[in-house]
Every structure is written in structure tokens, then in C-alpha cells.
Amino acid sequence: MKRKAMGWVVAGAVMLAVACQVSAQPSPGSDSGVAASGAESNVKATKAANRKLRRDVLRALAKTPGLNNERISVRANGGAVTLSGSVPVADQIQKAGDAARQVSGVSSLSNRITLRSYN
Template identity: 50%
Template sequence: MRTLHVVSRLVFAGCLTLASNVYAQTSNAMPTTSASGASSGSTAQSDKKLARDVRKALSKAPHFNVSNVFVKARGGVVTLSGSVPDGAQIEQAATVAMNVPGVTSVSNHLSLYTKGY
């Protein structure tokens, strides 16, 4: 009789342990496959194209040295980083980038290039 009592308590404890690891999934739970994953490739491609377009526009700007300028784009926001040899080129880069179709804003992190570094 005592063995039966111990066994039933062990079974009960095991059921409690297993039940604590199980949970119900609601109908509004996130799916395991994402529909946005398919569009992320096209978004990345359009961001790359926009960055190329901005860099191309900068290379065509008069008296602008684009050799140390890096351009990133994400969702229409363009980030300029790197250095330019002339202080006037910092503002020029932002103006040129803002005039490229598809650019919604420009984050200008360009600095003045100093010789010797």
C-alpha cells in the first residue's frame, strides 16, 4: 500500500513538471515564417541603389572630392561619413545628397580632413 502511495505521488509530480513546460498558443501569436523576410531583400537592394545614386551625384558635383566619403542608405535616410579636404564640401555634400530622388533626410557625419593623419 505504501509503495502505491509513493508511486502515485511520483506520477503526480512528473505530471506537474511536464505541465509547467506546456503553454497554450493564442491565435494572435506571431507566425514562424515572416512575410516581411521576403521583402527585406528588395529593401536592401533599393538601399544599395540609393547609396550608389548619392555617391554618383557626389562624384559629379563640381570641385567635390569623394575619395574619402562613405555613403549608407536605409529607408530613404542617407548617412554620410568620412572626411573631405575643404570645409565647404561638408555642406555641399548634404545639399547634393538631399537633391537625389528617394532621399528623405541626410545625416551628415563628414569631418574636415587634416593632412598628416
């Protein structure tokens, strides 16, 4: 009886060792190095898209007649754009928001521009 129990213990230990070794191996067709570089390239692509959207919004602000965009900053994150800074005339806040909304790729806008005189 002891011999039979000992056999089951050994068999269980062997199965456990094999299971641990198999789970530590990468699955066929997937390479952990490829996955890491894929994630890295995805992050780079996202950052590049955010930079492009930011530049596009800045360009649109610069082309907007009657808008002093010298003190306006733009942040873009996945289509969400935030305008901040200040303008000298109140109606320019609305002009900046309208110009940013017209840019392709802007999915939401947070307009945090304030009114400040530049004396």
C-alpha cells in the first residue's frame, strides 16, 4: 500500500514539474520580444498622433482671423484636446474653441482659456 501511494506522489510531482515548465514557455506563434516591440511601436504611434493633432490645432488657431494665439497652449491625448492660456479679448475664447473643434481628429474639447489684459 505504501508503495502505491508513493507512486502516486511521484507521478503527481512529475506532472506538476511538467505543467510548470509548459506554462513558462511562450505559446507557439507568439514571441515575447515581438509583443514588447509591438506595444512599444503602438505607444510611439499614439504619441506621434497626439503630436500631429496638437500641431494641427495650433495651425488652425494661427490661421483664425482676430485671434491672438500667442499665449494659448494645446494638449492632445487620443482626440481629446485641451486649450489653456489667456487671450486679451473675451470673444477670442469662443473663436479659439470653434477653430479647435473644426480640426479633423478632435473628438472632445476642454477650453480652459482665460481672459487677461496684456498691459
